[in-house]
Amino acid sequence: MITPNPTFQIALLILLAPFFGALIAGLDRKITARMQGRIGPPVLQPFYDVMKLLRKEPIVVNRIQVVYAFLHLAFMALSLILLVLGQDSLMFLFVFAFSTLALVLGGMCVRSPYSRIGSQREIMLMVAYEPVLIVLMIGMYLVNGSFLLASPIAAARPMLFTLPLIFIAVLVVLAIKLQKSPFDLATSHHAHQEIIKGLTIEYAGPYLAILEIAHFYEIALLFYLIMLFWASSLLIGALLACAAFFLMIIADNVFARLTSIWTFRFMWTGALILSLTNILWLYL
Amino acid sequence: MHETREWLLGGLVLIPILCGGIMAARVPKGIRNLLIVLGGMTTIACSILLALGGTQRIALHPSLGIAGAVLEPLVGALVCWIGLRIRSRLICAMAAMPLLLTLASLLTGNWAHTAETVVVIDSLSLVMVLIISIVGGLITFFAIGYMDQHEQHSTPTAMDGGSFLGVLVAFLGLMNGLVLTDDLRWLTIFWEATTLCSFLLIGYEGSLESNNSARRALLINTFGGTCLAVASFVAERDGHGTLSSLLTSSALLPLALMAVASMSKAAQLPFQSWLLGAMVAPTPVSALLHSSTMVKAGSYLVLRLAPALDATVLGGIISLAGAFTFAAASAMSISQSNGKRVLAYSTIANLGLIAACAGIHSPLAFAAALTILIFHAVSKALLFLCVGTIEQTIGSRHIEDMGGILFKMPLTTTVAIIGMASMMVPPFGMLIGKWMAIEASVDNPLILLLLILGSALTIFFWSKWLGRITTASYHHKYTIEKVSIWMSSILLIMGLAVLTASLGALPIQRYVIKPVSLSFFGQYGTRTSLSLLDSVDAFLGWPLLVVLGAILISVLVGSALFRKSHIRLPYLCGENVDTPEYSFIFRSIADTPSMALLNSYYLSRVFGEQRIEMICNPIAILIVISLFGVIFQ
Numbered sequence: 001m002i003t004p005n006p007t008f009q010i011a012l013l014i015l016l017a018p019f020f021g022a023l024i025a026g027l028d029r030k031i032t033a034r035m036q037g038r039i040g041p042p043v044l045q046p047f048y049d050v051m052k053l054l055r056k057e058p059i060v061v062n063r064i065q066v067v068y069a070f071l072h073l074a075f076m077a078l079s080l081i082l083l084v085l086g087q088d089s090l091m092f093l094f095v096f097a098f099s100t101l102a103l104v105l106g107g108m109c110v111r112s113p114y115s116r117i118g119s120q121r122e123i124m125l126m127v128a129y130e131p132v133l134i135v136l137m138i139g140m141y142l143v144n145g146s147f148l149l150a151s152p153i154a155a156a157r158p159m160l161f162t163l164p165l166i167f168i169a170v171l172v173v174l175a176i177k178l179q180k181s182p183f184d185l186a187t188s189h190h191a192h193q194e195i196i197k198g199l200t201i202e203y204a205g206p207y208l209a210i211l212e213i214a215h216f217y218e219i220a221l222l223f224y225l226i227m228l229f230w231a232s233s234l235l236i237g238a239l240l241a242c243a244a245f246f247l248m249i250i251a252d253n254v255f256a257r258l259t260s261i262w263t264f265r266f267m268w269t270g271a272l273i274l275s276l277t278n279i280l281w282l283y284l
Numbered sequence: 285m286h287e288t289r290e291w292l293l294g295g296l297v298l299i300p301i302l303c304g305g306i307m308a309a310r311v312p313k314g315i316r317n318l319l320i321v322l323g324g325m326t327t328i329a330c331s332i333l334l335a336l337g338g339t340q341r342i343a344l345h346p347s348l349g350i351a352g353a354v355l356e357p358l359v360g361a362l363v364c365w366i367g368l369r370i371r372s373r374l375i376c377a378m379a380a381m382p383l384l385l386t387l388a389s390l391l392t393g394n395w396a397h398t399a400e401t402v403v404v405i406d407s408l409s410l411v412m413v414l415i416i417s418i419v420g421g422l423i424t425f426f427a428i429g430y431m432d433q434h435e436q437h438s439t440p441t442a443m444d445g446g447s448f449l450g451v452l453v454a455f456l457g458l459m460n461g462l463v464l465t466d467d468l469r470w471l472t473i474f475w476e477a478t479t480l481c482s483f484l485l486i487g488y489e490g491s492l493e494s495n496n497s498a499r500r501a502l503l504i505n506t507f508g509g510t511c512l513a514v515a516s517f518v519a520e521r522d523g524h525g526t527l528s529s530l531l532t533s534s535a536l537l538p539l540a541l542m543a544v545a546s547m548s549k550a551a552q553l554p555f556q557s558w559l560l561g562a563m564v565a566p567t568p569v570s571a572l573l574h575s576s577t578m579v580k581a582g583s584y585l586v587l588r589l590a591p592a593l594d595a596t597v598l599g600g601i602i603s604l605a606g607a608f609t610f611a612a613a614s615a616m617s618i619s620q621s622n623g624k625r626v627l628a629y630s631t632i633a634n635l636g637l638i639a640a641c642a643g644i645h646s647p648l649a650f651a652a653a654l655t656i657l658i659f660h661a662v663s664k665a666l667l668f669l670c671v672g673t674i675e676q677t678i679g680s681r682h683i684e685d686m687g688g689i690l691f692k693m694p695l696t697t698t699v700a701i702i703g704m705a706s707m708m709v710p711p712f713g714m715l716i717g718k719w720m721a722i723e724a725s726v727d728n729p730l731i732l733l734l735l736i737l738g739s740a741l742t743i744f745f746w747s748k749w750l751g752r753i754t755t756a757s758y759h760h761k762y763t764i765e766k767v768s769i770w771m772s773s774i775l776l777i778m779g780l781a782v783l784t785a786s787l788g789a790l791p792i793q794r795y796v797i798k799p800v801s802l803s804f805f806g807q808y809g810t811r812t813s814l815s816l817l818d819s820v821d822a823f824l825g826w827p828l829l830v831v832l833g834a835i836l837i838s839v840l841v842g843s844a845l846f847r848k849s850h851i852r853l854p855y856l857c858g859e860n861v862d863t864p865e866y867s868f869i870f871r872s873i874a875d876t877p878s879m880a881l882l883n884s885y886y887l888s889r890v891f892g893e894q895r896i897e898m899i900c901n902p903i904a905i906l907i908v909i910s911l912f913g914v915i916f917q
Contacts, residue, residue: 058850062756064690067842074834087827090719094710095831101709101747108751111687111868112854113882116751120885123747130740134722138736141726202854261890268737276733283729 010081017080021216022046024223028249029189035253046212053209061110061202068106069207073214075099080221086150089137093130096221100126103211107199118198122186124260128267129173135275136170139163142282149228158230160240165278167229169271171244176263177222180248182255183263193257289342293403295330296413296460299323304454308447316446317428323453324421327460331417339406341466348401349525352469356513357386359476363506366483370499378503378510382472385517392521402526404466407800411654412463412584415661419576420456422774426669427452427568429770433676434566441490448488452572455481459577463584466526468516475512475545478578479505485569486562497561504558508548515541531592536915539589543602543911546589550582550635552609553904559632563624567672570624575631576665583638583657590642590650591804597914600728603643605907607725607734609636612900614741618891621884623671623681626745627664630707633738634660634714640731641721651801652720655793659713662785663706666778670700673771683748684883687755693765695772697753699779704750708742711831712786716793748884757868790828856880 026043033040042048060066079096082088100122107119137147143162144151152159160167176183184190187198203211226244227237258266303323307316360382367375427449435445458481462474479502487498515538524530530538551559562574573579586602593599610633617629634656641653673696674689675681690697706712718739725731785792853860856870861877872878889895 058845058847059852060846060850061852061854063843063846064754064756066846067839070838070842071835074838078830078834081830082827088719090722091710091827094715094719097743098709101743104747105751105754108747109754109756110854111755111757111880112856113880114855116882116884119751120748123744124885126747127740127744130743131736134736134740138726138732147723196855196857261887279729 006085009085013081013084014077017077017220018213018216019047020223021219022050024219024245025216028245031246031249032253035249046216050209050212053212054206056205058206059204060207061112064109065106065202066207068102068109069203069210071102072099072106073210073217075102076214076217076221080217080224083149083221083224086148086153089140089147089149090134092149093133093137097126097130099214099218103199103214106203107201110202112202114196114198114201118186118201121260122199124264125176125183125186128264129176129271132166132169132173132267132271132275135272135279136163136166139166139275139279139282142279152228152231155231158232158236160229162282163229163278166275169275170226170229171247172267172271174222174226174244175248175251177218178245178248180252182251182258184252185257185260185263188257190252289334289337289340289405290344292330292334292337293342293344293464295326296334296417296464297457299326299330300457300460301454302457304450304452304457307450307453310444310446316449320424320428320449320453323456324424327417327456328421331413331460334405335410335414337405339410342403342405344401344403346401349467349469352401352467352473353386355473356469357383359473359480360386360513363476363480363502363509366480366502367506370495370502372499372503375499375503375506378506381510382513385513389517389520401470402466402528403464404528405464407803408584408587408654409463411658411796411800412580413460415580415658416456416459416463416577419661419665419778420459420572422778423568423572423576423665423669424449424453424456426571426771426774427566429768429774430566430568430672430676432768432770439489439491443484443488443490448485448566451481451484452568455485455573455578459581462581466528468519468525468527468530471527472509472513472516475549475581476506476509478573478581479509482562482573482578485573486565488565488569491564494564497558497564500561501558504548504555508545508555511541511548512545515539515545527588531589536596536598539592539596539598540911540915542585542589543598544908546582546585546639547605547908548582549585550579550639551632552582552605552636552639553612553632554901554908556609556613556632560625560628563622563628567624567668567675570627571665571668571672575627575668576661579631579635580657580661583635583642583653586639586642587650587653587657590645590653593643593645598911599643599645601643601907601911601914603640603725603728603731604734605904605911606636606639606641606643607731607738608900608904608907609633610640611734611738611741612896612904614738614745615891616893616896617745618741619886619888619893620745621683621886623674623683623686623749624668626683626749627667627671630742630745631660631664633742634664637718637721637735637738640735641724644724644728644731645805646724647801647805648720649724650805651793651797652717652724654797654800655713655717655720658792658797659706659717659785662778662782663703663712663714666775666782667700667703667707669771669775669778670696670703673767673775674700677765677767683752686749686753688757689753690756691762693767694762695764696767696775699775700753701750702779702782704746704753706782706786708746711789711828712782713789713792716789752884787832 025046029045030040030043075095076099079092079099082092082095104119104122107115140152141147143159144155179187179189184193187200188194200211223241226241230237230240300323303319307319360379363379364376367379431445431449458474458477462478465471483498483502486501487494519530519538522535524533548555559574563570613629613633613636617626620626620629638653638656641649671681677693678685707714722735725735858870858872861869861871868880869877870880
């Protein structure tokens with residue numbers, strides 16, 4: 001197998017990942033529309049949205065808000081790089097978490113109650129899902145004997161068989177990160193879920209475009225994370241990730257919103273215990 | 285060469301005590317400030333010179349051993365007398381213990397143990413001396429400016445400012461003595477002396493609240509001190525007069541007693557209440573004693589014990605107690621809106637993390653504990669000083685009142701943002717420590733779980749606070765706040781120190797922490813734990829630089845793209861009222877101006893202090909009891 005130059009790999013990732021993410025987002029919107037009996041926007045609609053946003057007049061509330069938007073984007077791209085280059089898994093999580101944190105702080109630093117509510121809910125969500133992701137990394141360590149994210153690729157058996165319960169818990173985390181119902185309480189993609197936008201309400205124009213691009217990176221990152229569960233074959237991994245994303249769309253159309261404290265309880269009891277059970281038999 | 289070493293020790297221990305003693309004698313303000321600078325500068329210079337000299341054992345004059353044996357019951361008698369003064373029989377009874385023990389050792393005939401008094405300068409004590417002298421010295425300089433303001437509106441019952449600062453400076457010497465001595469009696473003396481400092485400083489205001497807090501602090505810490513005295517008595521009976529010889533023995537009882545002493549000093553659950561009460565003291569006290577140094581004496585002791593806990597259940601239980609404290613204290617801090625109490629809980633949590641690592645017994649865990657010890661001392665001291673400065677300016681220490689301070693006091697707030705970021709953001713030292721701690725605990729599922737839960741909870745209160753202080757409406761002109769030059773310069777120096785320390789995380793890790801941890805634990809390292817230690821190095825290479833670059837570029841690009849003409853008022857569900865001061869007033873029903881306001885989530889029904897205490901304190905007590913249970917099994 002040819003191992004490409006890391007610099008080349010990084011450049012390729014930074015350039016192509018947002019396009020891939022946007023494509024997935026476009027497909028998501030199309031499929032959702034079909035499920036709701038609408039024709040839906042063209043698959044390339046997310047591109048058009050971002051292009052238009054970028055050309056609009058920049059509007060902000062204060063200076064720090066802009067800095068936070070860039071921090072969010074930079075750290076999201078960085079965490080994707082750490083993930084794909086197979087770096088230390090916990091450090092990847094911390095960088096990823098800080099990216100979300102920058103988004104939260106961007107929402108909190110303005111004097112808008114809507115934005116602040118969104119931010120606080122997003123923090124609740126972070127606290128809720130973070131343990132599950134750490135448990136996933138611990139599980140990876142126990143299975144592969146290394147904290148490096150490159151290790152699942154070298155493993156003989158797909159992780160789906162060794163970490164099945166953690167996979168289920170990670171699916172829930174996926175729903176939270178993709179802002180899908182019932183966990184789309186910080187901000188939602190759908191008009192029927194909220195009267196006033198949450199977390200990102202005070203971002204507009206090019207700065208909103210930056211958040212959108214960061215979300216494209218995030219989609220690519222999550223896709224890759226799911227692929228790791230069947231890392232030995234690129235094709236099966238991709239199919240697994242597609243299936244997981246499709247499941248998210250179904251869930252999105254089936255459920256209504258939960259409250260933040262309920263989400264927290266659900267994650268710390270249901271999902272966390274599920275993944276801990278998986279860990280338990282790996283220790284034995 | 286030996287001579288200079290002894291002079292350095294004198295400069296570290298005696299000079300600050302001497303300076304403090306003179307200051308307590310009500311000298312004029314000018315001389316007082318001069319003495320603080322003299323004491324602080326001497327300790328800083330001596331500590332650096334001592335560190336440059338490397339590790340060594342120094343045998344001091346044997347008469348110091350006798351002096352220790354005489355002084356120990358005297359300190360006990362002093363605490364006893366204070367106990368009588370504040371009418372606490374319990375303190376009296378506990379402080380009388382060293383007296384009784386001295387009597388017992390006189391009767392059994394091993395009172396004046398002939399062991400020479402030794403000072404051990406090894407890498408652990410050097411790290412501690414550097415923290416105490418440099419961070420502590422800077423805090424005393426800060427205190428000059430702080431007390432100038434504080435004294436102007438202090439209560440009539442308050443202690444005189446000179447004595448207050450004197451105790452603060454003398455404390456530096458006592459604390460240096462504590463980490464340098466190898467003699468168990470001197471360790472007990474210094475331990476109890478730092479407790480007394482803490483008692484005096486907490487009681488500074490002289491109000492009912494501060495008196496009660498001081499009494500509680502004295503009670504709990506005297507309990508710990510008594511445990512230590514009993515431990516040293518038991519060890520001496522077995523013929524171990526020094527800490528280093530005790531660690532080679534297989535006696536478990538003294539180790540367990542010392543672990544309890546360290547838990548009480550480090551305010552671990554169930555002893556945490558005194559540290560929260562201690563927050564009534566002026567901020568320099570909280571920064572110096574109750575976050576960066578005195579409570580670290582507990583962590584120091586447990587790290588000292590760590591090599592002796594090899595393959596004992598004791599180590600596992602110490603680790604469990606620490607991890608449990610980390611999770612519980614992090615949960616309790618969520619419901620706190622008082623900034624100093626949040627910092628106190630976070631301190632308790634991080635000290636728990638250190639104890640958890642110390643008990644795990646691997647080079648990586650020890651390295652994690654050291655990393656947290658060092659970076660926490662700097663960052664938390666900085667944060668306390670920031671809260672103190674903010675409190676003096678806005679008159680409140682509540683997080684919810686800190687909205688918009690970025691505009692009112694840009695300098696302090698920027699430093700506070702750096703301090704908070706350094707507690708949880710990659711690539712700052714604290715996060716690296718936490719990362720190493722999680723990787724080190726991977727073979728201990730229960731501890732691992734507690735660390736995971738705790739570190740998720742810490743995100744909550746830091747982000748809430750960080751979000752609050754960066755909240756700002758747009759102002760076209762920032763005026764730098766007027767604070768005393770002593771305070772602003774120290775804030776700047778420490779803020780820069782935190783930033784450079786994160787830049788230098790790799791060299792610090794490679795050339796300081798790793799060798800120290802290997803020198804203590806090299807022989808215990810399993811292959812995996814050593815390779816994990818190496819992977820820390822690997823990460824701190826290019827990824828660290830990329831992370832730093834990402835932060836820098838985002839901040840620069842973000843600020844450069846900003847234009848004043850881009851400013852709009854936030855959406856408030858009604859027409860904004862354009863006032864120069866506030867931009868969150870809007871026209872509500874019938875055109876009446878209303879203010880939009882939203883406080884942060886505190887979730888007191890889930891994370892309420894009392895609710896969690898009710899569950900966690902009994903569990904913590906059970907853990908402490910089991911510490912002794914394993915000895916007698």
